[in-house]
Amino acid sequence: MRDCFDTCSIISEFEDGVLKVRGNPEHPITSGFLCEKGNLLPQWFHSERRLRQPLIRESLDEEFHSVSWDEALSLVASKIKDVLENWGSEKILAYYYAGDRGVVNSLFPLRLFHYLNASVIDDGICSRAGKEALKDIYGSFTGMDPENLKKQNLIIYWGFNPIWTNIHGYEIARRFKVERWVVDVLRTETAKRCDRFIQIRPESDVWLALGMAKLIVENELYDKEFIRDKVYGFDEFREYLRGVSLEDVCKETRMEREELEDISFEYAEKKGVIHIGLGFQRTLNGGESVRAISMLPALVGHPRGFIYSHSIDKSYAEGLHLRKGELRRIP
Numbered sequence: 001m002r003d004c005f006d007t008c009s010i011i012s013e014f015e016d017g018v019l020k021v022r023g024n025p026e027h028p029i030t031s032g033f034l035c036e037k038g039n040l041l042p043q044w045f046h047s048e049r050r051l052r053q054p055l056i057r058e059s060l061d062e063e064f065h066s067v068s069w070d071e072a073l074s075l076v077a078s079k080i081k082d083v084l085e086n087w088g089s090e091k092i093l094a095y096y097y098a099g100d101r102g103v104v105n106s107l108f109p110l111r112l113f114h115y116l117n118a119s120v121i122d123d124g125i126c127s128r129a130g131k132e133a134l135k136d137i138y139g140s141f142t143g144m145d146p147e148n149l150k151k152q153n154l155i156i157y158w159g160f161n162p163i164w165t166n167i168h169g170y171e172i173a174r175r176f177k178v179e180r181w182v183v184d185v186l187r188t189e190t191a192k193r194c195d196r197f198i199q200i201r202p203e204s205d206v207w208l209a210l211g212m213a214k215l216i217v218e219n220e221l222y223d224k225e226f227i228r229d230k231v232y233g234f235d236e237f238r239e240y241l242r243g244v245s246l247e248d249v250c251k252e253t254r255m256e257r258e259e260l261e262d263i264s265f266e267y268a269e270k271k272g273v274i275h276i277g278l279g280f281q282r283t284l285n286g287g288e289s290v291r292a293i294s295m296l297p298a299l300v301g302h303p304r305g306f307i308y309s310h311s312i313d314k315s316y317a318e319g320l321h322l323r324k325g326e327l328r329r330i331p
């Protein structure tokens, strides 16, 4: 089942009451692509089973019955008014989450709740640990512009299965003959199709990243000029790496020393971009793993040579400027 975290640009048209969709050939990233799931949109749209009316019930014992949109909207408005008048705006909680529907679709509804000064949920369940880690290292979590993908020598999908979740990025890399490696704990669909698969033990990502960093630093394969001009704390990091044992790295990751050296030296030479996945940063040392991985591009002199989640500031789309009071996020 595909669950993209970007969104195809779609051209939709009505002909004699029938919806037709096709990929937008002019879009620079999705360039006319629509997968089977996207092509099925007209079927979903015209389906008899599609919910077309608001449903309501007074108690859990009752069956739902349909009501008009006016009735449903009036009910919601009266509840909101009641809470605003009697309890205060922060007692309203905008509880939402989503796979991706595009920035505008998913975030615009929040504008109403910011305008009302309501509480909103902290949407950090998905990628927060990694974002905080990247902010620690880079000041923000904005990585490489995906439009630069076609110019890369190498992309490493680290804990990431783009054939299921980022088919557009994967297709660009494939079409433009970017070498593709996968670091993962299991042989995913992507791992089966890529040039190299590096299998590691679950939750040993931080070990692999530190092992690679140690080999790159101790073999003087880092970009000295870039580090001198753009990086703070390199000497402390080099000192820290002295305490990392490559035997421990191999033991924890279950990798052979030869393979570890091979990928470290090749990565340093090709200055690859790393597409960091979300799954492993939800483990206990997930934030540390992302911190360690994100230092590799800085070592080899690839400025922001990583891609992570949606690396954009969404505050305008969600309407943070409409808020008058303090923002209360509920974890």
Ligand code: SF4
Residues within 6 Å of the ligand: 002, 003, 004, 006, 007, 008, 033, 034, 035, 036, 037, 038, 039, 167
């Ligand atoms: S490729 Fe992804 S975004 Fe495009 S139609 Fe399929 S599921 Fe939707």
